[in-house]
Amino acid sequence: MARTGSGTGSGSGTLLCRRNAKLDSFLKRNTERAVYERIRTHEPCVVVSETVNKVYMYAVLTDERVYLTEYPPRTLTTAVSFGRVRDIELVNDLPDFLRGKDRERCQHVRITYVAEKPARKGRDWLRRDKGAGLPPAGPSSRRNSHCAAITPTSEGRPAESSDVRWMKDELQPVLKPGRSASCPNPETLGLLRVPRPPPQPPSSSSSSPTSPTSPTSPTSPSDTSLKTRELVQVPWRLGSVLSRLLRRDGAAVAVETEREAQLHLYAVSPASRLYLHLQSCWNSFIIRSTLMLDPRYRTRLLVSADPSAPHISWERTSHLFSQLSRELLQDGISVETLYLLLQELRTAAHRNVMLRRLFWRASDVCVFMVQTLETCLHGSQSPSGVYTSDQLLLSSLIVQTLTIMFRETEVEAARINLLSAKKGALASRMLLALICDPQPETQSPESEAESELQTLRAEYLDAACSLLFELLLLGHETNRCFSADNFLCVGWILRVLQPHPHLLSFIGYQAQQVALALSGLGGSALSPVQSVLLFQRCRLLLVCLQYNNQLAQHLRTHFREEFRYFVKPSCAEENLPPQYPISRPTLRLVQHILHLMLNR
Template sequence: VPMARAGPGTLLYRRNIRLDSFLKRNTERALYERIRGYEPCVVKSDSINKVYMHVVMSDERVYLTEFSPRTLTSVFGFSSVRAIELINDLPDFLSGKDREQCQHIKIIYVPEKPVTKGHHDDQLFPALSPSHSFSPLTAEGKRLYYTIKTIKNWKLFMNLLHELEVGISDFSLKTVVPTRSASCPNEETLGLLAPQPPARPHSSASMYPLTANQCTKRTLSPKVPRRISLLFSRLLKQNKGANIAELHLYALSPISTLYIHLQSTWTSFIIKSTLMLDLVYRRKYCTSPQGISWEQTAHLFSQLQGEMLQEGISVESLYLLLQELCTAAHRNVTLRRLFWRSNELCRFLVQILEDFLPGDRSVLYTTDHLLMSILVVQTLAVMFRETEVEPARLSLLSANNGALVTRMLLALIRDPGGVVFHCKQFLFFSQTDVCLAEYLDAACSLLFELLLQGQQFSFSDSILSVGWILQVLQPHPHLLSFIGYQTQQVVLVLSSPPLYILSPVQSVLLFQRCRLLLVSLQYSKHLAGHLKTNFKDDFKYSVNVISVETKLPPHYPISPMIRQLVEQILTLMLQ
């Protein structure tokens, strides 16, 4: 697994042959394929005192192995991480250039406990689906539910329930009403064996919050709130005793990307964990076939690619094949790697986007063209996930001074026109406007993935860096209106009434929009000036941290990150 580094116009790979061979021999192929990088550094923790070791990252866990690898030890999963910080200091145990150039990274996490008989620590309230939650009608119900999501002592919880005579049946449940995508209206037909023809969109794009009226409810008994308050207090006292551990990594290379890779991997994991809370998302994308080998996946991908690239293929057939590719890519990271190794397919999708959405806004977008464009952009976005260290991807995107990425960026940005949705006004818009709004959602997600990749190269002025991406986009005639639309959606969501609670999918979209907004303020004077001129008052009077907390349940893994982003945006916007 290479560690990538952007130089002036080139991409360099640093592969440790000995470590790579060790990992290949001592890990299962599924794990080896999901390793996202490794780097040597000085490690310090409660059990390790300043030892030079290799840090190995998969998409879910961090491992340590000796500098001359003999054993691979799991340290923590990204689900237990609370913070990853870059510390500005000069370690006293180092000297000379190592001391001056060292990057000190501190990772705060909750140590994992071994599985014992009974319930695993992560098995919180096993009788309930993650798509359900307690009633939002009472503050006590909310507080208890959110506490249960973080409690680590299941036996204590059950004893207290029995002691207080609070039965699970006393709690009210809400069932989230499934939302359907305009591009794929029937989630039951998204399987790889029997795809169905596309249908016209009939509901809103998945960017508007749910209300209490969209949920089925049962009321709490009058005696429950007081008992819940007592139970909440005792559970909270127990939960405060959770142990926190620190892992300190000292990267000695002046061009180390370890911190950026850790942040990127953690972000990807948080996004995936949040999406997994959505029942419809899980039903569509998380039922991967069991026992399929890498060779079988490669064979099926080759067949699918051949069918998509054949001459004379109809638009309907292409849509169904693309739908099949997108669904399979969600479920299988190996297929995403094969996508970048094929070269042809990525160029083909960019060409489709250029053909179906011409840059001239005088050409009216049709619903059919928007549906195809939505699916193309969604497919490209998912291909970026968990593949940032794939050598073929870096080679393809950096070739010819980033020509393919330039085409992708210029084709992606489109004028939203007068489409500015509000949750109460949505039903007055046409199907074309609904599709355009969903396209703008998908475009934001793909631009987020490109910017996330660009952070790996921010130490230089090379291609693919964040600064380079914004420089490519700056002359685009619709850039200001596109960024303005994304910003306006952030304001509308965070200033909506308190009863509107975001779903997991909506929360991820809000996170992506906030990251896009923050990057615009930090890296582009042109965009920062435009945003402050047009949206400063909106953020000053309509957006605050409290509005974030009312829209995002604390048990969403992504909620703390969104809160932090909003705080940073407010600081920059109100300067």
């Protein structure tokens, strides 16, 4: 994270990649506690954008936004929200505004995002109350004129966190939840006062809608029917006109707001990890924001998403984790008790990022979980290779918990130290333990018990793919920071898995699931959880195709025709709802996989 601290006694529980006490103090004073605790890292760089031209600044990364501040810091301004990012690339060029060694060792990161545009003046006729409507964007002050001041937005973000105030006064106003940039307040338009038309439309012989007859005056039956038609016809026509205009104007605004912009960050340090952190933050954001569209997942995080929920201090979190660890590591613990304690740990880790950092610092808990997975999944199988339901349930819970512990802990030094210790011994054990045979031999394939086991096995294979995805993300970070022969890089991970007897069948199962999800045979759109799992499987297949010749050859030999005839980009677009933040990156992965599968 962006602050310093050593051991579990640190008040913030975070570590600096490169400590800057002055910037850290500024961030602590000028951000709310919930924001400060979730700052990933910060790094100096030269910034070029639509409003900034070659200015040396700090880029501050949180799990939802990139901020910019001066050097030295005076104000903090939002540069871009990850909800608007379309791509993050590492550009191989030599900037002409740098000289000497800085020019050669510079890392140029280009962030492409959808820029916001203010509401068009042509829609002013919709507002009867000139004081109502959307808050003005407003120009930046002279003090902030050199910063990229993009208004924060809730696009792609969970509704629970959309109204969090990130700064005191420096940021521009944030749109309130429930308001659309293409449609002002319905009460301002007077739409709520327009009566709804009846089920049947008015007859064509009705009188003019300008009749001055009052609906409350005494009338004859014929007059009553005439006035009823008048009252119905006027709102119906007005409503239809407004609806057409709103749809037309909203469509025009949607086209306009898709204007792409770019933010260029030039890190001049040869040891810069800015690109890696940006990629990691973006991946975490699109996964989390997509999962938050699932009601059950959102319920799990309800406590942490509630601004009114009591804050659990670092000391209290450390105490509770130590207590839970002692219970997990006690001798003679039963399987039922172990399962309940792991459930408690998984739920707490979902809601508390500080607990995830403590998990990596308390290495004995991680070692215990890996050892339990080895014993449960590989040490007590029946001679036929069939797992019991208890084995699959406990193994799934262990793997799911480990997966959560990887999320948003990229800059935790204890994590990389633990996994790389003794030439990657613990990481090797974790990798080999999570791979299993997806199709073991069965004696009664049509029995009810076997059907239940197949369901539990599929749940475990889903969880194993997610954990392998997190380990490969760690490998990508190591690839860029160290030599290819170092531990934990992608090539090393695949070499560790190479001799596993079930690796090919495991990878083949994941490929089958990708083809099934994108073939359109399911007939319905993917859920948020299914979409995230598809994204993770696609990343896994892409790594196999790019980094390992044996796995790439296996995939092309056994799945080329299946991908050629059943996996279509058009089907992928239909199955991946466009409102999911993860849909666009997944579609790019699918196109890349198809290219590697079919054209080589």
